[in-house]
Amino acid sequence: MDIVLQQLVNGLTLGSVYGLIAIGYTMVYGIIGMINFAHGDVYMVSAYITAIAIALLTFFGIESFPIILIGTLFLTVAVTGAYGWVIERIAYRPLRNSSRLAVLISAIGMSLILQNYVQLSQGANQQGVPTLLTGAMRIEVGDGFVQITYMKLLILFISLLGMGVLTYVIQKTKLGRMCRATQQDRKMASILGIDTDKVISTVFVIGAMMAALAGVLVTLDYGAFDFYVGFIIGIKAFTAAVLGGIGSLPGAMLGGLILGLSEALFAGLISSDYKDVFSFSLLVLILVFRPSGLLGKPEVEKV
């Protein structure tokens, strides 16, 4: 019993991280119909910025964990958001009116550029950040126990908070209304006076910021990263986005949680050798029965 509970906790934290990154994929797909392959690498960049931010803050003599956490979150989210904006501006906007394939290739190129740029400027070695928050909560269950580190609780809390704030912004604010309008019909939105280019830029910035949130949390938790770390987690987050229905915001979050939970439960109860096989089989199965994902709306052919 305690083991199943522990696996649920493992899966939830992993899944909430997948969900945060999946948001970037799904929002970009929703608004301009492209898959931003560089998104995983934006996450990777945010891990490096996290380490730099921590180093900067400790250099200025700040030692209290809450201040370091808030400072690092603020710095990383801001700088990574700027990366998102710049990437859209130089790699995707010039190709706005060309074929979808051109943008896709441009995205793959951007991903390689980011990886190599980080590798050259930061070195190819494994990097680590010191452990800032230690300690764990232990809950006795029967004759066993479930142990959750405070860092894991923080991951769950901050990622749920991030998702909540984003949902509010998209559903209730003027900016969100503009995003939704542009997603539904870009041409009509621009006729009605919405600066769609600006909205698209904003979506890229939001996606990058969510990835940065995940980047800070994961880096603080695992402590280790390298320039290639965005690849696997990017693929997983993309899978989560497709699973939940690409283009749908709640779908991305739900997809992330399902993927994380299924990985943890399969690895924990059956075998970790085939956990990825299981996750992707699950994806295939869901797509067979619901081709547009769990919460995705089927695309209506416009005549």
Place this chain on the structure above:
Amino acid sequence: MLERFLLLNNNENKTSRGLYMSNAVVKKTLLAMAIAGAATFAQADVVIGVAGPHTGAYAAFGEQLWRGAEKAAMDINAAGGINGEMIKLVKADDACEPKQAVSVANRLVDSDDAVAVVGHFCSSSSLPASRIYEEAGVLMVTPASTAPLLTDNGLPNVFRVCGRDDQQGDVAASYIVGELGATRVAVIHDKDTYGKGLADAMKSTLNAYGVQEVMYEGLTRGEKDFNAVITKIRSVDAEVVYFGGLHSEAGPLVRQLREQGSKAIFMSGDGIVSDEFVSVAGAPEYVDGVLMTFGAPPTSYPSGAKVIQEFRANGYEPEGYTLYSYTAMQVVAAALSNNNLDPMKAAEWLKTNSVSTVMGVKDFDEKGDLKVSDYVMYEWDAQGKYQQIN
């Protein structure tokens, strides 16, 4: 449209044909000069490749490899080179990926004209590369690839100055059974040639002692979250966790093991012998008590004292495989110099002759393995250092 374009191009060609021809002549001359240059170049130098993960997640090992080989080449050159010819090193980066290993191996034999290679590091890279070197008649001495298959393949040109995973697994298994007296052992590996090979070797010796492992599973290289596997380790109540793999996965694994409150003893092989193991784990406290099999301290041989001193004088601690790499270079140099720079004759010669190196006198058997293996047990402490304990 296309036709017009072609026509235009044709016209252009006509008007400037004279220029083109002279261009071609220049090119030919340049080419001839280049070939002549390369030929004289090759005569003056012995080109030796240093192949390993110079970039990527395992670049820390590439650094050890390069430092050792570079220092050895400098020392040999300072003492007059190989039969009067200077060693020229070529860095070949395989990033510890089999595909890239094949392409850099081809480059070394084709365009760099290397006669010998020190490397590769990862067994999964050494295996495919060794065949290319064999076809090209290039001597290969690896300082670190411990997979038994590498020499069991029976290639005449392949040698190693480290031990084999089956020997390493033996030492680990007898320590678990003899010293620790443990009966509940979880075996984890990274599904790679080296990691799985080592874990399998340890497992088979363990089974021979009559101890059945309580868990045997692989994890994915490059991932950082192993909590699911760890919860399972907890559920089978393992006393010892044996991990076959490298430090980039071992670090997060041992950290998350401790974070989930498990006190199981963590043991691994020579894939974690790097300071980076500590930084990847997050803090020295997490690696405290981790056990590791590795060759007898390479710095303990009296013949290496001078070299070690020079390394330290330059502000570099020759950790892990640095001295192995130095040794491999010495083996290559000795074999080549006694056989007039013929790599295949040098390989034949190594099987019957011994070479004295910074790590003592090395003797090779028919397969290219060391005649004497020297695996011992080390323990990491709370300061993030490791000492021999047995």
